[in-house]
Amino acid sequence: MLAGSIQSRAVKQQSLPLSSLLRPIPPVLDHRKIDSMVQTLQGATPDFIPTPAPESITPGHLPPVDVLHYHSEKDGKDFYFVFGGCHRMQAYEKAGVQMVDCKVLKVTRGMLKVYLGGSVDALVGEE
Template structure:
């Protein structure tokens, strides 16, 4: 299963959880998080999630879509979704998460964050 926005994007990397900026507080269904944690241990994903074991490598979840841009050579990574996958990784004690990087412009970031984007975009 892939995002309609990033279906053809294969720019998948592992990032440290601490590198992700998550500007929107998550609202979580812990049953979903627990199910994802079971999938991470190799259990077959439940039919309700729309994935099959053929869609994933054993013990993996789909990558989280992450917007990224560089400022003064430093990359910034913004996760606006994937909150259940990120929490499952956190609960399982995994420090790294697979992310599908989507390059964005400052204007795109402003669409997501409004005036809050200024703290990332203003000159040093």
């Protein structure tokens, strides 16, 4: 199974609390896919396998989510942004899983602006 995206393939996997992951862009979701992932998290064989199908399905686990980590020098806070993996994130929430497997990439404020534009200031409390 591929472990994350091309950008994160060489990045070590770690677990982060679901509650610390920020998702600033509302997702468009396929609920059958989410239910399938919840079944996988619960160790069951999913009733539905989306296309394209994952390379392999490991009961109890989903592939890691790519996370962008921004550390604010201004106030020392850490921000963890998720822009992909929307179905996995919804499945974690629905299954009540507290820790999420992630591939964390450190980013600068300028890099975040590519994703968030001017709203980056409001989200990280900087100007």
